[in-house]
Amino acid sequence: MTRVITVHRDLSAPARAQAEEFRRTMLQRGTLVVNLLSSPGAGKTSLLAATAAHWGSRRRMAVLVGDIATDRDAQRLAPLVPAVQLTTGGACHLELSLVERGLDALPAGELDFLFIENVGNLVCPSSHDLGEHVRLVVLSTTEGDDKPAKYPKAFRTSQALVINKIDLLPHVPFSIRAATDDARAIQPELCVLPVSALHATGIRAWCDYLDAQHERFLGTHAQTIDSTT
Amino acid sequence: MTRVITVHRDLSAPARAQAEEFRRTMLQRGTLVVNLLSSPGAGKTSLLAATAAHWGSRRRMAVLVGDIATDRDAQRLAPLVPAVQLTTGGACHLELSLVERGLDALPAGELDFLFIENVGNLVCPSSHDLGEHVRLVVLSTTEGDDKPAKYPKAFRTSQALVINKIDLLPHVPFSIRAATDDARAIQPELCVLPVSALHATGIRAWCDYLDAQHERFLGTHAQTIDSTT
16 A cells, blocks of 8 residues: 655755755855765776876865765775764765765864765766756776666766776776767766876866866856965 | 654564565465665676576576666566566665566466565665565675675574675775675675676576575576577
């Protein structure tokens, strides 16, 4: 037997308003919020480590790292950038309330970029607005080029697709063209960025993309801190 | 404000009873049900294709293939074994009712093994009993050896861990020992089977494991059909 409970209000409206408010607040602070989605092990943490290494002190970035359990990813990132682990204790995605608590736990100070590394999962996180300005999906070449069609929502709701682990292309059956065509059939405006986070290939173009997004949303270049001047 | 609705019965009891009934019925039919969990792209479909190729007509197997969208995996398997695609239309895991409909859609005939390839997701499928006799988690070397601790439930509720893509070990930072230690800290009885589905490495040991499970649950060797006699 199915019981239907009718609720005479839009239950998602408060969540949407909360996300819009967070987006607005972060822009006022000069911070671009970037939400990274992917399968487990696609290389989100490695990509953020490579980003921090590329920028050095020229951009002010911090990372909120989502996982079901353990604080390993925050430990990996901590020597490079301020990072706070968000553990969901079983839930398959992050929620904005947890992001806000993570933000409060970061060291005080202005940020150009706040990266949210979502729980490794190509399904659930795509249905949750974390108040981000840019949503990205990271797909590794080892996962197969058929993933966009099979997990469409993560690709349809993203603005860019980072194809990671291109150093493994000689060893795996993966076509960047096929993955790109598949993904753009779902989201024609998708920007595609092939990288190898482990070998720091394509990281300059990826960082240029991030800078362009910062300029698009904030109307200014990201802060450049040159400690030598 | 949080509203608590108290329901004075165990909502999961009917689901558990349904799963037990399915398990019993399938044993009576002589069929071992195997539920495969993994991240997207870990190689579940390739593993089942290699299994079918190894067995040829010596075992009667069929596959129910779960995905959010597309019937690509069933199309890949169809030349090798009877396969039915189960698309969830967005849901992050399979449910038993969908499995039962898939079973009805398979060609009539006795089966030694019914494989359920779950939706690619290391989180949600681990909480859903599909009436399987054996649950397996497939982890590919490209995902990193830190996944058992980060996604513990999939490993804790499985009887075996298949480590796939071992052909890529020279190119990726992955230690079979570290992954095994991590996984066995969560589930000490876990049987670990390293394979390369793409290169058919370790497939004999994997198939021997399946035969041993068939014997354990059914008390008999799986049916051997030798078309040459």
